[in-house]
Amino acid sequence: MTAAPLRDFPLIYLSYDEPWADDGFAQVQSVRPDAQRVHGVEGLHAAHLAAADAAGSPYFLTVDADTALLPGFAEATVPSAYLTPDMQPYWPARNVANGIISGNGCIKLWPQALIARMRSHEAAPKGRVSLDSDIPLIEPGVTRLVPMPGCYAMVDPAKTAFHAFRAGFRETFFLAWLKQKFDIRGTGKGIPLAEILGIWCNLGRQAENGTWLIYGARLGYFAALNWAAFDPRLVNDYSWFNRFWHDHVTPRIGSGGARCAGSGHRYDSDRLDREIIALGEALTQRGLVPMAELTTEESALVLNADLMPILRTPRELSALAQAFQDGRGVARDTASAAALFGAAVILGDGAAHFHLAQLAVEASDASQAKLHLRSAVASGSPEAPHHLATLMQQDGASGPEIDALLDLAAERGYAEAEAS
Amino acid sequence: MRDLPVYRCDPLPGNHDADQPVGFADAPMAAPDAKLGDLDLGDAPALIVLAAHVVASLDAEALLPEPVLIASGKISGYLAQSAVSGGFVQPGLWLVPRQACDSHGARVLGELTGAPVLPVSIGIVYGNDRPKSAFELAFERARGALPVAKSDVAEAALFASIGADAQNGIWWVLGTFAGLLDREDCGTAWQRVAALSDGALADHHAAAAREVRDLRGMPVQAFNAAKSRLIRHCLPAYPGRRYWEKFDKECASLGDDGEQLATRYRAASAYLWDAA
Numbered sequence: 001m002t003a004a005p006l007r008d009f010p011l012i013y014l015s016y017d018e019p020w021a022d023d024g025f026a027q028v029q030s031v032r033p034d035a036q037r038v039h040g041v042e043g044l045h046a047a048h049l050a051a052a053d054a055a056g057s058p059y060f061l062t063v064d065a066d067t068a069l070l071p072g073f074a075e076a077t078v079p080s081a082y083l084t085p086d087m088q089p090y091w092p093a094r095n096v097a098n099g100i101i102s103g104n105g106c107i108k109l110w111p112q113a114l115i116a117r118m119r120s121h122e123a124a125p126k127g128r129v130s131l132d133s134d135i136p137l138i139e140p141g142v143t144r145l146v147p148m149p150g151c152y153a154m155v156d157p158a159k160t161a162f163h164a165f166r167a168g169f170r171e172t173f174f175l176a177w178l179k180q181k182f183d184i185r186g187t188g189k190g191i192p193l194a195e196i197l198g199i200w201c202n203l204g205r206q207a208e209n210g211t212w213l214i215y216g217a218r219l220g221y222f223a224a225l226n227w228a229a230f231d232p233r234l235v236n237d238y239s240w241f242n243r244f245w246h247d248h249v250t251p252r253i254g255s256g257g258a259r260c261a262g263s264g265h266r267y268d269s270d271r272l273d274r275e276i277i278a279l280g281e282a283l284t285q286r287g288l289v290p291m292a293e294l295t296t297e298e299s300a301l302v303l304n305a306d307l308m309p310i311l312r313t314p315r316e317l318s319a320l321a322q323a324f325q326d327g328r329g330v331a332r333d334t335a336s337a338a339a340l341f342g343a344a345v346i347l348g349d350g351a352a353h354f355h356l357a358q359l360a361v362e363a364s365d366a367s368q369a370k371l372h373l374r375s376a377v378a379s380g381s382p383e384a385p386h387h388l389a390t391l392m393q394q395d396g397a398s399g400p401e402i403d404a405l406l407d408l409a410a411e412r413g414y415a416e417a418e419a420s
Numbered sequence: 421m422r423d424l425p426v427y428r429c430d431p432l433p434g435n436h437d438a439d440q441p442v443g444f445a446d447a448p449m450a451a452p453d454a455k456l457g458d459l460d461l462g463d464a465p466a467l468i469v470l471a472a473h474v475v476a477s478l479d480a481e482a483l484l485p486e487p488v489l490i491a492s493g494k495i496s497g498y499l500a501q502s503a504v505s506g507g508f509v510q511p512g513l514w515l516v517p518r519q520a521c522d523s524h525g526a527r528v529l530g531e532l533t534g535a536p537v538l539p540v541s542i543g544i545v546y547g548n549d550r551p552k553s554a555f556e557l558a559f560e561r562a563r564g565a566l567p568v569a570k571s572d573v574a575e576a577a578l579f580a581s582i583g584a585d586a587q588n589g590i591w592w593v594l595g596t597f598a599g600l601l602d603r604e605d606c607g608t609a610w611q612r613v614a615a616l617s618d619g620a621l622a623d624h625h626a627a628a629a630r631e632v633r634d635l636r637g638m639p640v641q642a643f644n645a646a647k648s649r650l651i652r653h654c655l656p657a658y659p660g661r662r663y664w665e666k667f668d669k670e671c672a673s674l675g676d677d678g679e680q681l682a683t684r685y686r687a688a689s690a691y692l693w694d695a696a
Binding site: 094101147149150151152192194195198199202203289290291292294295297298300301302304305306307308309310312317339342343345346347348350353371372374375376378379380 | 479482644646647650653661684
């Protein structure tokens with residue numbers, strides 16, 4: 001498979017009100033001297049349209065203001081097969097405060113055509129709450145986010161007390177909102193949202209402004225669970241955040257002996273701790289995510305162990321693999337599909353065996369197909385027993401094993417009608 | 421793996437999670453003095469031996485044994501996750517190709533060092549059903565891991581600290597700390613802690629953590645149950661980066677086929693880990 005170097009795509013640095021943004025842009029330019037900047041655009045949808053205009057290219061990269069590029073980015077590539085108007089590949093970022101490696105602060109590769117179809121955030125249709133770019137909603141089953149291997153960015157959302165608070169609040173509110181939405185739809189299985197919420201709400205005390213990050217995260221999570229009248233779209237309204245910070249947060253925490261090195265903001269650290277603990281107790285009562293008050297040393301121990309993987313699930317890979325297998329939103333490519341299903345199997349998605357069996361059948365490799373079907377049967381696949389029985393019958397097999405497989409297919413709800 | 425003959429080293433742990441279905445539930449126990457060559461393979465190309473205290477998951481039955489490893493004739497291993505610390509330990513099971521059974525005089529319970537270990541977990545390892553056995557097993561494991569390589573200190577310290585929320589977890593953590601201190605035999609160490617009152621136990625927990633930090637330079641912490649539960653919740657379901665890197669190196673001994681195997685695991689690993 002051919003690959004395109006990321007250095008060939010225009011890169012846009014997106015900043016809004018971050019006091020460190022000049023330095024942040026200089027850091028990005030140290031890796032990509034040709035980087036451009038879009039600054040101060042009101043509204044996240046509008047900011048992305050402005051980035052698309054500035055890029056003037058069918059594909060372009062965006063980097064958020066609190067994200068720094070790692071040197072490996074200069075050599076990173078994207079498979080050419082992923083360059084379609086329907087896919088947005090992204091490379092996750094490592095959060096320097098709480099260690100999480102996720103889509104928060106990630107590097108994104110945008111197709112202009114996708115941006116043109118996107119109606120998100122403040123531009124979302126009336127009545128639809130849009131807290132994200134909502135790419136999977138543009139054309140369900142076709143447009144998609146594409147998780148890319150590797151991590152070429154560090155995100156530091158806690159450079160000032162205010163920005164740490166805002167980043168924590170926005171992320172957990174969004175995640176909790178997503179969790180509720182997915183739970184309602186019944187499609188949230190496999191997405192480690194509870195783990196991600198646990199990390200945001202508890203880890204990071206060893207970092208500068210880490211307590212503000214935790215406070216914001218716990219309050220955002222609390223708000224998502226309890227503030228019934230709160231308009232969720234406000235989490236993307238930075239003017240609202242400014243008002244909330246000045247009118248509510250700052251008076252509540254009070255001034256004191258602690259000082260944010262990034263902004264000079266003074267605050268009462270004991271009061272901040274008490275608020276964090278009180279929110280932790282309130283959230284513990286909901287019992288959804290564990291809460292505990294780690295010391296600086298304890299938090300550092302967890303972070304220094306360097307055990308946080310990139311937070312994603314093998315099902316994301318399988319979903320992409322299936323797009324390649326079916327040719328949905330991308331040219332049909334069985335080699336890419338097999339490679340992605342193979343990775344998904346190694347990462348624990350036993351269901352991917354069934355698709356590998358389908359690809360093996362297509363390649364006339366019946367013995368490989370049977371191996372994968374046996375694993376798919378053991379994984380609980382509803383359709384694999386029937387397909388395995390059929391393959392075995394084609395080899396002339398009959399008797400109790402075939403009967404048992406067909407019984408199992410029926411037991412798992414796989415009907416003959418589906419088979420035909 | 422469900423099509424291969426499977427043997428257990430010991431009975432199912434009495435304290436395993438009864439709500440979780442057990443993989444290889446019908447696996448017979450190998451005789452305590454059995455050698456690998458004594459086990460019946462039928463016409464299978466390999467057999468599986470579950471390690472002591474392990475409860476395999478149903479997912480383990482669905483794993484497809486790597487043909488390259490079977491063809492190599494080498495014994496290979498899979499990991500299991502500790503019910504107490506959440507850390508990954510090896511082996512959870514051994515995959516023993518026919519050639520290895522025929523030529524290997526090792527006892528089933530013997531230690532098989534140097535075997536390639538896949539960065540895949542096949543279930544949960546217990547060993548914490550009673551306070552004393554939890555302490556002893558943790559003690560021996562910790563002492564056996566000494567000296568801890570500098571690059572592994574932070575990870576080892578973290579997993580040594582987690583467990584207070586698990587069944588007999590406090591005894592496990594104290595056994596780990598005592599093993600890391602390595603200044604008395606296990607029996608003596610157990611006698612000292614077993615006599616402590618509940619209140620004194622908490623003090624001893626904190627004091628032992630301090631000692632490990634001071635004497636071993638390992639930044640262990642005396643996590644209470646809530647902190648232990650939280651950290652286990654936040655830690656990944658995947659074995660850490662070093663297991664993937666180690667397996668990558670082990671594949672090199674398998675020639676070109678090993679390189680193909682390594683390439684597949686490397687590709688999967690890249691979705692989990694950033695560059696070291």
